[in-house]
Amino acid sequence: MNWLTDFFGDPANWSGPSGIPVRLLEHVEFSVAAFVLALVVAIPLGLLAGHTGRGGVLVVGAANAARALPTLGLVVLIVLLVGVGTTWPVLVPLVALAIPPILVNTYEGVRGVDADLRDAAYGMGLRGGQVLVKVAVPVALPLILLGLRLAAIQVVATATVAAYVGLGGLGRFIIDGLATKDFPSAIGGAVLVAGLALIVQLAFSLLQRVAVSPGVSRRVTVR
Amino acid sequence: MGDAEPLIRWDWIGRNLPSIQQQALDHLVMAVTPVLLGLVLALPVGLACARWRALYQPTVGLMNVVYSLPSLVVFIVLLPITGLAERATVIIPLTFYSLAVLIPGVVDGLAAVPDSVRQSAVAMGFKPMRRLVLVELPIAVPVVLAGVRVAMVSSISLVSVGALIGRGGLGYQFIDGWQRQFYTPIIVGIVLIILMAVLADGLIVLAQRLLTPWARARRGT
Numbered sequence: 001m002n003w004l005t006d007f008f009g010d011p012a013n014w015s016g017p018s019g020i021p022v023r024l025l026e027h028v029e030f031s032v033a034a035f036v037l038a039l040v041v042a043i044p045l046g047l048l049a050g051h052t053g054r055g056g057v058l059v060v061g062a063a064n065a066a067r068a069l070p071t072l073g074l075v076v077l078i079v080l081l082v083g084v085g086t087t088w089p090v091l092v093p094l095v096a097l098a099i100p101p102i103l104v105n106t107y108e109g110v111r112g113v114d115a116d117l118r119d120a121a122y123g124m125g126l127r128g129g130q131v132l133v134k135v136a137v138p139v140a141l142p143l144i145l146l147g148l149r150l151a152a153i154q155v156v157a158t159a160t161v162a163a164y165v166g167l168g169g170l171g172r173f174i175i176d177g178l179a180t181k182d183f184p185s186a187i188g189g190a191v192l193v194a195g196l197a198l199i200v201q202l203a204f205s206l207l208q209r210v211a212v213s214p215g216v217s218r219r220v221t222v223r
Numbered sequence: 224m225g226d227a228e229p230l231i232r233w234d235w236i237g238r239n240l241p242s243i244q245q246q247a248l249d250h251l252v253m254a255v256t257p258v259l260l261g262l263v264l265a266l267p268v269g270l271a272c273a274r275w276r277a278l279y280q281p282t283v284g285l286m287n288v289v290y291s292l293p294s295l296v297v298f299i300v301l302l303p304i305t306g307l308a309e310r311a312t313v314i315i316p317l318t319f320y321s322l323a324v325l326i327p328g329v330v331d332g333l334a335a336v337p338d339s340v341r342q343s344a345v346a347m348g349f350k351p352m353r354r355l356v357l358v359e360l361p362i363a364v365p366v367v368l369a370g371v372r373v374a375m376v377s378s379i380s381l382v383s384v385g386a387l388i389g390r391g392g393l394g395y396q397f398i399d400g401w402q403r404q405f406y407t408p409i410i411v412g413i414v415l416i417i418l419m420a421v422l423a424d425g426l427i428v429l430a431q432r433l434l435t436p437w438a439r440a441r442r443g444t
Contacts, residue, residue, distance in 0.1 A: 065417070070394065072397050073397045076409050077406065080401070153290065160296075197292065201287060
């Protein structure tokens, strides 16, 4: 515990371009950018595949294959190929990491909507797109949000790797701390990243409570 | 990096084949052990959660928290206990990640057993233990193995992060490639890791076919 007070108690760690606030902001910036990009790709694809029922095997298969991609290797390779200077080489592996859970859960969620429910919606005169937006998405929302939460947590956790190629973020405390055998810094950085991940976890639990219609959440079995 | 540098130097791979093989083996051990350990631990915990439902929410909550800890973070926290460049430093955190995926798998799998099947087994005079081993667990196999597939692929991919603390199997190739600004080891590492994940996934699917012969029989009729 002394290590923690050494790290967090040192005022030098709280200011300047490599202080905790700056690193935290960098970390959040990478993570949000990667998460939003993954969202833009995965949600429409998942909705489309789930709604039409086509390409399901492809969606699930590709997503599983993407899970195997080693983030550290991709980051290093892409940065070597295009050079440091911008942050986007780090975004590519993070987006690749975030897409599978969002895509699969959106697909499975929409796919799993009760056929009777769809028929009833069509029977009430809703069109295909309306059925998707007004019926399928609200019902699938718990599963979709679960996918978003898993993706967000993985992105926040993995964004630490960016530090290895010299980019910023909270990983700097960990990687630099390890390199210089400055363990208080490494542990302090680790605690910060873990705290951030837990905040994300909490935020999604709250979002789930607010966003999911009570009619849906009552029927959802515990997961 | 000049234009002369090719993306892959095949002669380098040839010269370094023995050490690549060694790392691949190390990688495999560090990736598979956590999933097997996780499965061994998840079965009793999952059974307990299925039996006493009140346990389920707290257990899953705890596992969610564990899951949200970045692997690198757990490696670092474990370092003073298990030591730098030790297999255990990589295996222990990955075991917890496997558990986080596998416990819900076991619980959902057991929940998927139709009540009529359970009652038939009771009516045939099966005692709880025999019913569990001979009837409920086999029926839960597809759901449990779906979890094992995710756990295995993630585990194979995550081991490479261990390279940052000195023990990462093929992940070492990434460090090597970065330090020497040299593409070949990085590509070798990525390709072998993906290959390993695809092969492991295929083996689990095969195991599922062998363990659930009735699924094919039903489709056949």
